[in-house]
Amino acid sequence: MSREEEIKKGLFDHTLVGEASEVVELTQEGIDLGMDPLDILFGALIPSLQEVGRLFEIGEYFVPEMLVAARAMQGAMALLRPLLVDKGAEPIGKVVMLTVKGDVHDIGKNLCNIMLEGEGFDIVDLGVNVKPEEVVAAVQEHQPQLLGFSAFLTTTMPFFKSNLAALSEAGLRDSVKVMVGGAPVTPEYADSVGADGFAPDASAAVRLAKQLMVDMGYDVSMGGDDSEGASALSTAVQAVEELMVKSGKHEE
Numbered sequence: 498m499s500r501e502e503e504i505k506k507g508l509f510d511h512t513l514v515g516e517a518s519e520v521v522e523l524t525q526e527g528i529d530l531g532m533d534p535l536d537i538l539f540g541a542l543i544p545s546l547q548e549v550g551r552l553f554e555i556g557e558y559f560v561p562e563m564l565v566a567a568r569a570m571q572g573a574m575a576l577l578r579p580l581l582v583d584k585g586a587e588p589i590g591k592v593v594m595l596t597v598k599g600d601v602h603d604i605g606k607n608l609c610n611i612m613l614e615g616e617g618f619d620i621v622d623l624g625v626n627v628k629p630e631e632v633v634a635a636v637q638e639h640q641p642q643l644l645g646f647s648a649f650l651t652t653t654m655p656f657f658k659s660n661l662a663a664l665s666e667a668g669l670r671d672s673v674k675v676m677v678g679g680a681p682v683t684p685e686y687a688d689s690v691g692a693d694g695f696a697p698d699a700s701a702a703v704r705l706a707k708q709l710m711v712d713m714g715y716d717v718s719m720g721g722d723d724s725e726g727a728s729a730l731s732t733a734v735q736a737v738e739e740l741m742v743k744s745g746k747h748e749e
């Protein structure tokens with residue numbers, strides 16, 4: 498096994514049991530060895546968190562185990578973030594992102610933020626457990642083109658609808674495009690609540706965000722061989738997709 502493979506295995510194993518300092522050390526070693534940060538993320542850390550979810554589901558893990566695993570993952574994300582986000586160019590649009598009321602899951606949202614930021618979006622992150630009235634206030638204050646709602650619980654998904662209703666009541670619904678996501682969310686559910694789009698993962702969220710900008714008449718490069726700045730992450734996003742197909746996350 499190569500050192501890179503050992504690092505990935507170590508990251509998976511240590512994240513699973515929430516050993517944060519080992520996860521941080523291995524992440525740093527991987528970065529120093531020139532490993533692709535997206536391979537570290539999608540090839541080791543996220544699969545480990547998926548396994549954590551499975552163990553919770555079958556009753557082998559409880560909330561404390563999930564929490565330490567999530568903390569270990571976040572330590573690694575702090576190291577990976579600067580490598581994934583390439584600041585400097587003019588923002589191509591503004592996105593307000595949040596996890597809905599009653600929900601504290603933020604890893605998926607944070608990952609979307611990193612990828613969106615890396616593609617040139619300006620991100621306003623409202624954090625977790627965000628109430629509909631706070632959503633309205635943030636749209637008034639920041640006037641984003643896009644709004645992203647994240648929910649990881651079937652019991653909090655209905656807040657997508659509450660948020661959309663609050664926006665309509667405030668006369669703001671037509672001023673933004675709304676995208677939704679999170680582990681239990683489906684495209685059908687997104688449609689049923691009247692969202693403008695759904696994405697199952699961060700790379701799809703980037704494509705969706707750009708498409709929604711284009712739909713609104715903004716001139717946004719859609720990746721490919723265009724400008725230098727935009728293409729670095731587009732290439733990375735493609736790499737992620739390949740990794741996800743390999744790991745069986747995407748069937749299509």
Ligand code: B12
Pocket residue numbers: 543546547549550551553554560561563564567599600601602603604605606608609644645646647648649650651652676677678679680681695696697698699700702705
């Ligand atoms: C870590 C974790 C926790 C941590 C969260 C820490 C944190 N800071 O986020 C803690 C321990 C706090 C936690 C608590 C709970 N959790 Co929890 N948790 C998880 C776990 C293991 C991982 C979630 C995660 O971060 N995944 C990694 C990310 C990267 O996931 P992802 O889906 O791939 O994310 C992508 C997409 O969803 C998408 N996306 C996400 N957001 C958005 C937004 C937009 C706009 C777009 C376009 C796309 C998008 O892009 C992301 C990046 O690629 C999941 C299991 C799982 N398999 O999901 C359970 C899970 C979500 N939790 C669950 C439960 C039940 C709970 C608790 C109720 C447990 C309890 N009894 O207290 C509490 C609820 C707390 C609350 N009020 O929110 C259940 C939910 C079941 C359900 N369907 O309702 C799950 C599925 C576990 C299970 N298998 O049963 N949890």
